[in-house]
Amino acid sequence: MKKKYAILFLATFMLQQGFSQQMVLKKGKILEGLTVQDSIPDTFSLYLPTNFATEKKWPLLLIFDLEGKEKQALSMFIQAAEQEGYVLVAPRVLDSVSLSNSMVKTGKVINKVVSILPINKGRVYTAGASSSARFANLVPIFLKNVKGVISIGSSIANTELLNVKRPFHFIGITNKNDFNFTEILAAKKVLDRFRFPNQLLLHQEQTEWPDIGLLKKSMQLFTLAAMAKGFVAKDTSYIEKAFNEDVIKVNRLKNSQKLLLAERYMSEMMSVYGTHKNLDSLRQIQKSIRKDQRFRAMRRIENAAFFKESLLKEDYQYYIEEDVITHNFNNLGWWNYQKSEIDKFISGSNIYEKEMGNRLLGYVNALAEDNIDIVKSEALIDEDALALLYMLKTILEPQNFGFYLDTISLSAKNEDFGTALFYLEEALKNGFKDTDALYELEGTALFRITPKFNALVEKYLKGARYEIIEE
Structure with missing residues (x-):
């Protein structure tokens, strides 16, 4: 039609x-x-x-x-x-x-x-x-x-x-x-x-x-x-319809034992409907949830996760600032350990620590990206700091190959072919397959014609463009 x-x-x-x-x-x-x-x-x-x-x-x-x-x-x-x-x-x-x-x-x-x-x-x-x-x-x-x-x-x-x-x-x-x-x-x-x-x-x-x-x-x-x-004019039917929709949502959360979410949602309802209708019955339901032992146990566990999260975030912020200023490449091992600990939270059975792990991973990724933007915005770019942050991103996002390429490009530009080779092989091990992108990578003209570069490409991608024989 x-x-x-x-x-x-x-x-x-x-x-x-x-x-x-x-x-x-x-x-x-x-x-x-x-x-x-x-x-x-x-x-x-x-x-x-x-x-x-x-x-x-x-x-x-x-x-x-x-x-x-x-x-x-x-x-x-x-x-x-x-x-x-x-x-x-x-x-x-x-x-x-x-x-x-x-x-x-x-x-x-x-x-x-x-x-x-x-x-x-x-x-x-x-x-x-x-x-x-x-x-x-x-x-x-x-x-x-x-x-x-x-x-x-x-x-x-x-x-x-x-x-x-x-x-x-x-x-x-x-x-x-x-x-x-x-x-x-x-x-x-x-x-x-x-x-x-x-x-x-x-x-x-x-x-x-x-x-x-x-x-x-x-x-x-x-x-x-x-x-x-x-x-706007008060519409009682509109208010009742919205209120009933929210009551249904609260009941659904309660029935699925999501008591923290149900109690939090009722608090939001109080702030919305308090001027429109009597909420005594809703307050009684909220009060009964707050007395529930299961609710109290959930709240303790969640608050413990919040506390642990706040401490870890302080550590992450402190160390990333220190590492960038001092070019502390040796601390990449510590970051690798932190990533493994975050992964344990995410894969664990504690739902509140699982959520915390996802938040921590998002937080440290945002920290690294913000610092990359800051370094790149400076009139004189600190390439060592930038290289460290690119390397950190390969730890935090092992499947985001753009940061491997950034590391390879920056290392090859400064003729640090050992570092460039390491991150090239790490990218290839993790599944990178774009041969054209490798051979077009900025700053790698000399690196691309080395035997070791082409040997790695041939090993993982079967498509080396140069066959260079070492005497």
Whole structure:
């Protein structure tokens, strides 16, 4: 069946330019490359729900992707926006642009959308995942007309910037295996102290993007908060439906013996529904869970894992800084041991230590990558520090062959062929098979014509390009 789109014609007049511009916007379709101003190249993508109408005010969700994939990021929210009734906008903001310029661009996009569409100015929110979430977290701090943020896999970028006189609604979405989980828990304590409305939603899969249900729930939480504040009319049937959905989720968690998650979710429900209905029955259920011996045992084990994790993270941060400064290649053996210990946590039977192990692995990987970025950003690159970090990454991610190639390239460039050979064989042992990439690797022209290089390639890949006979 041929899909039909209703078309909405909107005209804005640029009097100072002496001409009229007409925009043709389609409902139910992502529109890319919409300009903020004709004289400025800034653009944004837009999605209007299929039931969009100009007779009512709509909430606006701005979605960010700093890698230039704003259309893909926006598309993740479409199904939830259709169900919850949100207009979606994805400004083109890139990581290469300064923070101040990015904020100015974001403000201009908001003003543009508000000027051409019936947007509820008290219901403008942001969203993003990973590094883009960190930017999305900053927007309500710098732009006062933004009232909330959906932060996927990232905590508050800088809690010191929070202003108690300008609170915003923070919704964090993460997985307990993500190293950002403990950071978000810490940020929630700060937000609670500053009386910022906030909730933490957990998804089970170890993926960057949560399932559609949690994105829908995030928008639903914004709507419930807007009803509580009077930004939109209170809809009792909407509130009851949302509450019953959450009760079903709590019962499901209880029945599967996930008591910590059930108790934590009920705490979030208290903050959401407290202004809408009597929650005495929910409080009684939460109280009974807290008295349960199984719950108390689970909480002790999880808290022990949190404590152990905090100590290990302090060690990792200290030693990586010391190793980079002192070029301590001898400490790679210690890092190899730490990786084996993390692997034991991950493969163990203790679910809380398993989650801790995954968080620790994510944390130390992020530390190494941050340090790589710092070293590479310096005017004079410290190649020894960079080589050490590349070698560390081969320990942490033995199947990520890019770091083996980086190590080989840097070592061969400095004519350290022994190190280059070692990491070449390690890559080949771990399954690297791209012969073309090896022979095109930057800085390895002399290394590639050595007999030992070609002997290794011939041994593992049967495709050496040079046959050099040693006399």
